[in-house]
Every structure is written in structure tokens, then in C-alpha cells.
Amino acid sequence: MSANDFKYGPPHVELRTGVPYANLIANQGRLSQALGKSLCIDPNDVIPMAGTMGAIEAVRNHVLKNTRGREPKMLTVSPGYWRARESFEGMGFRVSDVSIEANGFTIRETEIISRIRAEEPELVYLSLPNNPTGAVFNPEDIVKGAPEKTTLLFDVTLPSRELDSRALSTRLYSAFRERKNVFVAGSTSKSHNTAELRVGWLICANSDDSRALRHENRNVVASVAIQRALDQIGKAPAALEMIDMSFTLLKEGEKQGKFAIIRPQKMAQSVYVLVRVRTDVKPILAEKGISVMWGSEYGLSDAYIRLETLEPSHIGAFVEAVNSYPSTSHLVNRIDTDISGVHHLAKSAQK
Numbered sequence: 001m002s003a004n005d006f007k008y009g010p011p012h013v014e015l016r017t018g019v020p021y022a023n024l025i026a027n028q029g030r031l032s033q034a035l036g037k038s039l040c041i042d043p044n045d046v047i048p049m050a051g052t053m054g055a056i057e058a059v060r061n062h063v064l065k066n067t068r069g070r071e072p073k074m075l076t077v078s079p080g081y082w083r084a085r086e087s088f089e090g091m092g093f094r095v096s097d098v099s100i101e102a103n104g105f106t107i108r109e110t111e112i113i114s115r116i117r118a119e120e121p122e123l124v125y126l127s128l129p130n131n132p133t134g135a136v137f138n139p140e141d142i143v144k145g146a147p148e149k150t151t152l153l154f155d156v157t158l159p160s161r162e163l164d165s166r167a168l169s170t171r172l173y174s175a176f177r178e179r180k181n182v183f184v185a186g187s188t189s190k191s192h193n194t195a196e197l198r199v200g201w202l203i204c205a206n207s208d209d210s211r212a213l214r215h216e217n218r219n220v221v222a223s224v225a226i227q228r229a230l231d232q233i234g235k236a237p238a239a240l241e242m243i244d245m246s247f248t249l250l251k252e253g254e255k256q257g258k259f260a261i262i263r264p265q266k267m268a269q270s271v272y273v274l275v276r277v278r279t280d281v282k283p284i285l286a287e288k289g290i291s292v293m294w295g296s297e298y299g300l301s302d303a304y305i306r307l308e309t310l311e312p313s314h315i316g317a318f319v320e321a322v323n324s325y326p327s328t329s330h331l332v333n334r335i336d337t338d339i340s341g342v343h344h345l346a347k348s349a350q351k
Helices: 019-039 051-066 082-090 109-119 139-145 165-175 207-216 223-232 239-256 282-288 312-324 329-338
Strands: 046-049 073-078 094-099 123-127 151-155 182-187 200-204 259-261 272-277 304-308
Touching: 019 046, 019 165, 019 200, 019 223, 046 051, 046 207, 051 082, 051 123, 051 151, 051 182, 051 200, 051 207, 073 082, 073 109, 082 094, 082 123, 094 109, 109 123, 109 139, 123 139, 139 151, 139 165, 165 182, 165 200, 200 207, 239 259, 239 272, 239 312, 282 312, 304 312
Parallel strands: 073 094, 073 123, 123 151, 151 182
Antiparallel strands: 046 200, 182 200, 259 272, 272 304
8 A cells, every 4th residue: 555545546447457446445535644643744644554462563674674694683671462472573573671560660861871882772662551551651752862864663552541552652653753663552442442343553653664564564444443433533542431330340349459450659540550460369259250361471479460441340240359368478478478578568468
């Protein structure tokens, strides 16, 4: 799909590709135009993608193309978005982690910049807010501190009240207009409940990068998905009320001392939350049929659990199950010694 693909709607007499495909291509342009208008961005620099992962993989492939003959390195934070990590590892990237557990899960811009300069990765991937902790940081500082040859990909998919991802996208595009290798990935998957439709986009700060990415990515988003997205663009994220309700339940539930919400110094309440339990709750969660993402899937201990916050009733079921489960001091001690230097909860759990 080139910039010319969406300058005009489908012709009245279509013999080049057929009317259905001409409509499909024209709809990509409709989405780019709508996003460009909503975000105050040149629509030629907004590329429709199959969800946020489509945008992530497009940048991944772009970097691979430009590093032929070398094993590229990707720098990110841990814990971070596990699907992105697997996508990069699956295509041969060496993944280098900036561990944030020792900092109370706070993301420090100076540490990221220092690691970029020391390791010179081809690509840096960061979700904002962080998935799963909700930690936030200043992406402008990272762009300013990184060399232009380093590809920077900011994933702003997760909605929150504290961080306006749309305004952030506009700000990054405006502040670094025409700087090469700066990309912002977004979607309506979590904010407007369209995950099954796979509607996403990639914003390119540099127009030459946009033209290259369009040439490299000939896949498109289904017309029915685009129509749903067009209906949602400009509306407040429907997810925000659900997030508020879920965090209210979690904050009330943690008062019983069976679990604690992980709170980085700079944090947004978003679609995912990381909690730390004070005992082994696997048996009770299995008994209640409650599925969670365990810390070991994120490079942490299973004393940590990631929860999605878009279903308050599910959060309520988790809180009820964990708070009804008896604690045992030896399990509390074991969990506390498994994870050093972050939140020593065992002492308070035994009070």
C-alpha cells in the first residue's frame, strides 16, 4: 500500500483489481485520514496495521531488513510485554533487559539512555504505560538521549486516565518530526474493546520511514474492522470506567493483607496490574477456575501475578478467592526470600 493508494476512492468502473479489493484499499485510506485528523498528524505517516502486534512486527522486520548480515539486538525493560519479546526473539533478535524490579518497578529514563549508549542496540521497544506494572516515563527524554541510528518504538496501546495516549502520540510526532527511526504503535484493542477485530496503526515521525514501511507491508486491515474503528475514533476510551472499578476492588481487597498492588513511583492505572501475593494461591485459583498470568511468565517469581482490569467482576472473583484462602507462615517466608530487595511483605503478613 503506497501513499497513492488512498488519495482517491474506488472508481465507478473498476477493472484493475475488482470492486471489493478497491474498496478494501480505499478503506485503509479512510482509516489513515481519520487518524491523521484526530491526532493532528499527516495521514501519510499513519499506517493501518493488524493490531498493535502488526505494528510491532512491521518495525521489527524493517530493522531486520536494514541489519542484514548481523544479529540485531533489542533493548527493553523487564518485566515487559511478553508477546513483543517473543516476536523479537522468534526472529533472531538478542534481547537485552533493563530489570526494573530492584527499583520498585520504576522505569528510570537515565538508566534506559545509559544502556542504549553502552550497548548500541538496533532497536528499543517500550510500552507506555508499562505492561504489566503501569509504570510511566518520559519518552521525549529517551528520544533526545538516544543516537538517531537507534530505532525507538513506543507502544501506547494501553489506555489510562493518567496518560492520554492520543495526546502523547501527537506530541511525539510534533516534537520529533522528520527524525528517523522514531515510531509509535497504537490500537483500539483495549481502549474500545476491538481486540478481536485487530485494528492498529503505526505512526512514523519521518516520512521517508513511512514510505519504506508502506512498501514493506502490503497486508491490510479488514473493512469491517475499519468501520468499527471509525465509529470509535474520537470517543473516550470505554475501558476507563472498567479500570477504575477494578482498581477500587483491588485497593479495598488488599487491605486484608493477602496481596499488594505493585506501585512504581510514577504509575498509571491501566489495563494490566501487577500484584504480589503473600502465599501460594495456585490451588485456590485453580479450584475457582481463575486464570492469571504468573510472574514466571514475565521473568519474575510466581509471588507476582498479572491481572487484566477490564472485567471488574473477574477482579472481584480474584480478590474474594485470595482473601478467603488461609495463609501459612512458611509459605510467606519462602515467597519473601525468593524475591530480594523489592517489597518485604512477610513481616507485615504475620502481624
